[in-house]
Amino acid sequence: MGKVIVVTSGKGGVGKTTSTANLGTALALLGKSVVLVDADVGLRNLDIVMGLESRVVYTSMDVIEKQCELNKALVRDRRVDGLMLLAASQKNNKDDMQPEQMKAICDKLRTTYDFTLVDSPAGIERGFRNASAGADEAIVVTTPDVSAIRDADRIIGLLQNVEIEPINLVINRFSPQLVGNGSMMDQADVLDILNIDLIGVVPEDSGVITSTNRGIPLVYEDGSPGAQAYMRIARRLTGQRIPIPDLEQKGLFSSIVNWFTKNR
Amino acid sequence: MNLSIKQLFGRKPKSSNIAKQRLKLVITQDRVDVDDRFMTRLHHELAEVLAKYFEFSANSVKMNLKQEGNSYILVADFPYTKFHDMSMRR
Numbered sequence: 001m002g003k004v005i006v007v008t009s010g011k012g013g014v015g016k017t018t019s020t021a022n023l024g025t026a027l028a029l030l031g032k033s034v035v036l037v038d039a040d041v042g043l044r045n046l047d048i049v050m051g052l053e054s055r056v057v058y059t060s061m062d063v064i065e066k067q068c069e070l071n072k073a074l075v076r077d078r079r080v081d082g083l084m085l086l087a088a089s090q091k092n093n094k095d096d097m098q099p100e101q102m103k104a105i106c107d108k109l110r111t112t113y114d115f116t117l118v119d120s121p122a123g124i125e126r127g128f129r130n131a132s133a134g135a136d137e138a139i140v141v142t143t144p145d146v147s148a149i150r151d152a153d154r155i156i157g158l159l160q161n162v163e164i165e166p167i168n169l170v171i172n173r174f175s176p177q178l179v180g181n182g183s184m185m186d187q188a189d190v191l192d193i194l195n196i197d198l199i200g201v202v203p204e205d206s207g208v209i210t211s212t213n214r215g216i217p218l219v220y221e222d223g224s225p226g227a228q229a230y231m232r233i234a235r236r237l238t239g240q241r242i243p244i245p246d247l248e249q250k251g252l253f254s255s256i257v258n259w260f261t262k263n264r
Numbered sequence: 265m266n267l268s269i270k271q272l273f274g275r276k277p278k279s280s281n282i283a284k285q286r287l288k289l290v291i292t293q294d295r296v297d298v299d300d301r302f303m304t305r306l307h308h309e310l311a312e313v314l315a316k317y318f319e320f321s322a323n324s325v326k327m328n329l330k331q332e333g334n335s336y337i338l339v340a341d342f343p344y345t346k347f348h349d350m351s352m353r354r
Contacts (some may be wrong), residue, residue, distance in 0.1 A: 098318045146283050151292050182278030193291060 002033075004106045004116040005237075006135035006164070010151030012122030014143045015172040018208055018218075019230070020119040021049045023139070025217040026234030028083035032114040035084040037105070039131035040121040041097055044088040051215020052077060052085050053155060061089035064101045070108055072190070079220060084113070094126045099133035106134025124158060132159065138167045139199065144174060144185045153194055168199035170233060175204045176247045186248055200233035202226055203247055292336050296329050303327060310340060318344035 007020045017040075024036040037060065047053040063086075070086075077083040086105070089096075103119075109116040120131035133137065138159050142152040152169075159167050161166035171190055178184035181252030181264035187201055211218045218227040219234075232242050296302060307327055314320070326341040 146287050149287055150290060150294065154294060179280070182280050185280045185283055189280065193284065193287050244300065 002110045002112070002114045002116060003101045004110055004118065004135050004160045005139055006039075006118045006120055006159075007131045007139045007141060008120035008128060008131065008155055009122065009141045009148070009157075010124065010155040011142075011148045014141050014148050015202070015208075016122070016141050017045050017049050017119055018212065019139070019141050019170055019172060019202070020046060020117050022219050022227070022230040023234055023237070024115070024117045025050075025077075025080065025083060026219045026231050027115050027117075027237065028077070028080045029141060029219060029231075030234055030238060031082075032238065033082035034115045034117065035086060035109050035110070035113045037086045037109070037116060037118045037157060038088040039102065039118050040127065041088045041130070042090065042093040043053065043121065044090050046119050047085060047087045048215065049212055050077065050085055051218065052087075056085075056087040059087045059089040060102070060105060061092050063105060064097065070105065082113075085116050094121070094130065095132050098169070099124075099129050103134035110134075121193070124154060128155070132162065132164060135164055137171055138164045140167055140194075140196070141170045141172050142190070142194075143172050144179075144190055147253045149185075149190060149193060156196055157196060167196050170199060171201045173204045174201050174247060177250045189245075196198060198243075198244060199236050200229055201247055202229040202233075277282075289331070289336070293329065293331065311342070314342055317348055318342065319346035319348065320344040 007016050007023070009016050012140050016023055020036055022033045028034045036046055036050070038044050040046070040180050041061065044059075047056050057075075058068045060073065062068045063070050063073050074084040074086055074234075077085065086109075106116055106118065116134075118131050118135060121127035140152050140155055140159070142148045156167055169191070171187055174187070179186045187198060191198055203225045205218070205224055207218055207221075207224040207226055211221070218224060219230050222228065222231060232244075235242050272299065307325065310327075311322065320342050324341075324343050326339075328339055330337045330339050
């Protein structure tokens with residue numbers, strides 16, 4: 001029986017869809033069978049980020065309305081074995097779907113696929129409730145800034161209320177330079193506030209922009225810091241124990257000052 | 265000594281520290297606001313303990329969380345009508 005993991009954040013624009021696309025692709029590259037579910041009904045984007053937009057024929061709404069079988073609605077990603085996408089309907093809105101209907105889809109997918117990743121819309125309303133309805137576990141994506149972290153805390157509370165466990169945190173768009181000079185909270189600061197398990201830190205990577213432009217998830221062309229971070233998170237999701245590297249970049253000057261202050 | 269070295273180089277407080285402190289405060293409040301059940305439970309449990317020592321009418325009790333500068337203070341008013349003197353019961 002596979003796992004259903006909802007990828008969520010509360011705040012928009014922190015990288016939920018990018019993270020879903022890259023983690024799903026990374027899991028498939030590791031040999032797992034994966035289906036990505038776009039739960040952002042009315043504002044679908046996972047298809048275009050994955051570069052599969054031209055091949056979407058049916059959506060989850062067609063499955064719910066019994067216009068087509070679930071298997072037939074899945075779009076196969078031909079670049080890697082075992083990676084599928086279930087697109088969201090663009091002409092409907094979030095209220096057209098019931099949480100139980102999404103749960104029924106997830107329950108079916110769980111019997112066939114190792115991982116079902118559900119890309120949640122931003123917010124705490126119906127779209128989020130639909131997305132998390134069928135989930136066993138959650139990945140909360142945040143960036144290290146006050147608004148994203150505050151919203152992440154709210155989402156974590158809601159996930160805990162419905163007993164989704166574990167809830168793992170991804171810190172996205174982490175800037176080693178800004179952390180090094182004290183302008184950005186580091187991972188210890190974020191964890192101290194949110195108090196959940198960290199599954200990975202993804203550094204700011206301009207490659208994300210070009211990979212999204214082209215519709216090729218970063219992990220297909222590994223080597224970039226972002227791709228490596230997503231690959232490590234995917235390995236952790238499969239149960240491998242891989243330490244989280246310290247990405248903080250200390251300037252020479254602050255290293256010297258810290259060395260003096262620490263060694264007293 | 266720790267401080268003086270950093271001060272010597274004219275360091276302003278790091279904005280990441282300011283962010284962390286502000287967040288901690290606001291999230292404390294968010295969590296209590298959201299979780300009405302938490303305040304209700306706390307209310308019941310405090311009342312249960314206090315009822316051993318005091319007599320008070322349940323609807324005169326007031327509880328809330330107040331912000332004062334850098335911290336939150338739990339303010340609980342349990343106006344009592346009678347004090348049960350435990351020492352007399354022995």
